[in-house]
Amino acid sequence: MNFDFSDDQKMLRDQAHKFLSEQCTSKVVRQVLEGDQGYAAPLWKSIAEMGWLGTAIPEIYGGLGLGYLELCVIAEELGRVLAPVPFSSTVYLFAEALLVAGSDEQKKRLLPKIAAGELIGTFARAEGVGAVTPKSIRASFKNGKLSGKKTAVADGRDADFAAVLARGSDEPGERGLILVLVDLKGKGVARRAQDSIDPSRKHAELTFDNAAAEPLGKLGEGWQLASRVLDRAAILTAFEQVGGADTCLAMAKDYAVSRYAFGRPIGSYQAIKHKLADMYVNTELARSNAYFGAWALSTNARELPLAAAAARVSATQAFDYAARESTQTHGGIGFTWEVDCHLYYKRSRELGLVLGSQRSWKDRLVTELELTNAA
């Protein structure tokens, strides 16, 4: 049994942890949260210089070619400090879309730029409120032109490129769907910044009016390809969520031992102890599910869709619970702007929605169980 990261991977995690705890303080997060900039540009630059953006991008496409286990340990550390950079949109979604669906030419053209930090990418699916289903996709792609609207696109305000799920023919359902690649700096693209629950990640509405676009994979495969990209992103995001949950637990614990009420630390009361014990249990379960996801991702295992859904649901539940109850443990001060609880409270929900809500992932999970009979 060798179900853990290697010493080299742990060393990478320690380096990332040290770097981020110095360079990504909550002050940096708050500058993005409270300001107009879409992300922390100096931090983004340093991250690019260290090569993290190309961790899982093969060397032939300008990456480090290390692998997904290395990317997972970095993701956990980014999540721990709520790094306000477009890492997940660019790396977990856009780069993965290229790797999963792109032609060799597309990969050669764009992946080196991602690895070098010269290109921010994102992924656009939703067009309105409600579940994203094949039927809900109306943006249309014809003769190399994309028209339509996408909403709640994370980092959409600052991205250079997007992978967009669109309708490429009149065929109904999945058969008419296609994934396309759009240069967001091109003609016919309009962006509108949208207010969101977590302004430390900027969201935008993208409007396409005969914007130039190119197919990313084949017509009719758009939904499947998008699902594969989401599975991969779900596992990497789960590591961010576990990192975030860890921080919430650490904050709640620090507060519970130093805050006194009725003559003793509040952490000596069982009402607080049991809450924190539950946070710990949920987070450890989520970590273990994320580990299995990491294994599936790094080996391209048959179990990947099930592993992704389980990692996604487990991590979303753990981070939600930890963020809510960490705030609760802090009492009134936890509901103030100056204490960091709300940063995590906001990010936990944002991460829980950005790739689709728990509800839809739970359904996918059970569908996978039905297919594989693995329960």
Add this chain to the structure above:
Amino acid sequence: MDFEDSSEEAEFRSTVRRWLDENAKGAGELGGDEMAERSDKTFLAAARAWQAKKAKAGYARITWPKEVGGFGGTAIQQVIFNQEEGKTKVAGLGGPFGIGLGMCIPTLMAYGAKEAIGRYVKPALMGEEIWCQLFSEPAGGSDVAGLRTRAEKSGDTWTINGQKIWTTGAQISDYGILLTRTDPNVPKHKGLTMFYLSMKTPGVEVRPIKQASGASGFNEVFFTDVKIPDSQRLGEVGQGWQVALTTLMHERLAVGGGQGGGLDVKELMSLARTLELEDGPAIKNAAVRERLADWYVRSAGLKYTTYRTMTALSRGQQPGPEASIAKIVVAPKLQDISAFAMELEGEAGALKGDDAAAHGAFQLGWMSAPGLRIAGGTDEILRNIIAERVLGLPQDVRVDKDVPFNKMPSGR
């Protein structure tokens, strides 16, 4: 990252498998979790015979040194043996010896005299003698140190009076380790002393407890003027709590494994496939699917947590604190899953046995779940342990800490 054995582990596994293939046949056709509660003669004879076979091969206690009859192996080898044994029909035959070998004998080895170790370890390993642990009392469950059974010394003899309860396997045990109060004039943890004794000593009476589920795995044990020599004391007078901590440390290592009566998401899915609800097959119902996913991520999370623990053992490291979460996850999940299954069964969910779906497996699980949430540390005590030992939160205020035991208030 992978799930493979190292080459040494793989070799050990295949050796164990070969040995089991050759030896487990016909050792006993009984299987399942109800075995632990069984005490009939056929079962015990099969269990003793299997235990003796294992002991002769060194497999009765893999991590114990060879000098005392163990295998001189590693913790991961013990896990591998348990896994392979668990796949055979003899799984569960070790039940009657678990407490003795897992808790009592390690305590005896730590605190007993040389002669006692020479006398008792081997028969326990061979399955010839069964041991039980006499700690819990009506007045001391989660708060074991609140126990009241008195031991009073006169010359070289101690006289024991009092009552124990929840004693697993007392009805089939030959010996027990017994925690007593020897000094009620000092605070509770300081007045305890540990002994071992034969369960056949005059004045010892075992009475089975009928549980809420109808089964009887536990007992009450009464002590009336029971005389035992001072040579059967383990540790110093007044040091019983330190000795008990040794035992309980072994309990946490011994428990923890796969519990839950085999009822999990897979079983619930099988049920949901066969049942019709108001809007069609239960498996297609959104509320059912949501619950299935909730429980699946907890089951899978626990499974992979176990893999992480095994990885630590495989690397020769101590398992991390995550190893302590199993029972808090498993026991309430069993209760939730079985109650939900009965919900799906509707009015007929109230039936048990062969008139119920799945031969009443969910009803049985639901009946046993309350016990699982209490035995071996309640959900609440386990949360305290995680909060204090893993997270480092301060202990609750102990109003009885410096109060002599006989000045302490007592309720029911």
